[in-house]
Amino acid sequence: MSTATNSAQYVGAPKLSSDEIPFNPKVRQQKSISDWIVDIVIWVILAAVVFAVIYPLWFVIIASFSNQAAVSAGEVTVIPKGVSLYGYQTMFSDARIWNGYKNTIIYTVLGTALNMVVTMPAAFALSRAEFKPRRIIMFLFTFTMFFSGGMIPSYLLMKQLGLLNSMWVFIVPGAVSVWNLIIARSFFETSIPEDLHDAAQIDGLSFFGYFLRIVLPLSSAIIAVIGLYYFVGHWNDYFNGLLYITKQNKLPLQNVLQQILLANQTNQMGTDTAMTGLAAQQFADQIKYGVIIVATLPLLVIYPFLQKYFDKGVMIGAVKG
Incomplete structure (x- = not known):
């Protein structure tokens, strides 16, 4: 009997709109397709910026002790070649x-x-x-x-x-x-x-x-x-x-x-x-x-x-x- 009464009370309770539902940070929000697309674009842009900043420095480091003939020929890109000090x-x-x-x-x-x-x-x-x-x-x-x-x-x-x-x-x-x-x-x-x-x-x-x-x-x-x-x-x-x-x-x-x-x-x-x-x-x-x-x-x-x-x-x- 008490169960039915409680059920009736919840059934008659007013429903909250989506704007009125309190935010719970522990509940993971499901991302829509547009959210995933925006996230991917942001990560691609950040990766490109990081690469543009880090790679010139890395190239100077590896070129400083690589064979300069290989550097001039464009053979040194990621790893040094022909170590020379x-x-x-x-x-x-x-x-x-x-x-x-x-x-x-x-x-x-x-x-x-x-x-x-x-x-x-x-x-x-x-x-x-x-x-x-x-x-x-x-x-x-x-x-x-x-x-x-x-x-x-x-x-x-x-x-x-x-x-x-x-x-x-x-x-x-x-x-x-x-x-x-x-x-x-x-x-x-x-x-x-x-x-x-x-x-x-x-x-x-x-x-x-x-x-x-x-x-x-x-x-x-x-x-x-x-x-x-x-x-x-x-x-x-x-x-x-x-x-x-x-x-x-x-x-x-x-x-x-x-x-x-x-x-x-x-x-x-x-x-x-x-x-x-x-x-x-x-x-x-x-x-x-x-x-x-x-x-x-x-x-x-x-x-x-x-x-x-x-x-x-x-x-x-x-x-x-």
């Missing part, structure tokens, strides 16, 4: 490359540290509404992004400052990147609640204490992103060494690799009369591939450790709904 032997047998590595590491570490020490406090100060001249100062910063003195006045300035053939020419002139300054300022304005500053004032913290104890610990994402930008910029700095450095022991890695490459091309074409121009070019190409690996390997090693911060911080300043 000529390019790496030529580079690492030159003592200049180790000195270039040392110089680049010093310039990059000190330069990035100075960049962060200057950029983060400046961005924080320019983000505060209490700082009245911030708009004028920000305009002056932005002005330098569009107008500069040029190469010759810059060289004369570095000469008068005594920075020629000095490690400081890689560090001091680029202490602030206006673009990174704008990104950091936007982060402080949009991502750090003003309520935190009010609470810090109640606890008796000064602006400096508020910046060190509260703002910086909450800014790990933007610090990692801007630090990576600065690090890559210093590591790939080539023009400053070409323009301001004439002493061999002060050259960074990028300029040393360029000298090794040019010297190899000259030696192959000038000293070995039995070698054809094509063979000399093949050896030069192998050194080029090796130069790419030697110059980019440290960045490839560092990036995976900063990827989670980079993914989060790279969207800072984007339009939010």
Whole structure:
């Protein structure tokens, strides 16, 4: 009898529409044919993008220790062929490359540290509404992004400052990147609640204490992103060494690799009369591939450790709904 009554109650209960049925994430939703088609298209596009990004790097790696005749003939596509370490032997047998590595590491570490020490406090100060001249100062910063003195006045300035053939020419002139300054300022304005500053004032913290104890610990994402930008910029700095450095022991890695490459091309074409121009070019190409690996390997090693911060911080300043 009770069973019949319960059945009657359920029969008379109102039916819920599909929009009113609560979502249960444990219940697997059946996909329609159109959903499968969209998923397949998305996966194909993602696979094509990943292949387009990874394959050139993989090709450079395998070409750097493959026989260059096979590379030139198009026989090296996925796996190396005719292993040859000529390019790496030529580079690492030159003592200049180790000195270039040392110089680049010093310039990059000190330069990035100075960049962060200057950029983060400046961005924080320019983000505060209490700082009245911030708009004028920000305009002056932005002005330098569009107008500069040029190469010759810059060289004369570095000469008068005594920075020629000095490690400081890689560090001091680029202490602030206006673009990174704008990104950091936007982060402080949009991502750090003003309520935190009010609470810090109640606890008796000064602006400096508020910046060190509260703002910086909450800014790990933007610090990692801007630090990576600065690090890559210093590591790939080539023009400053070409323009301001004439002493061999002060050259960074990028300029040393360029000298090794040019010297190899000259030696192959000038000293070995039995070698054809094509063979000399093949050896030069192998050194080029090796130069790419030697110059980019440290960045490839560092990036995976900063990827989670980079993914989060790279969207800072984007339009939010």
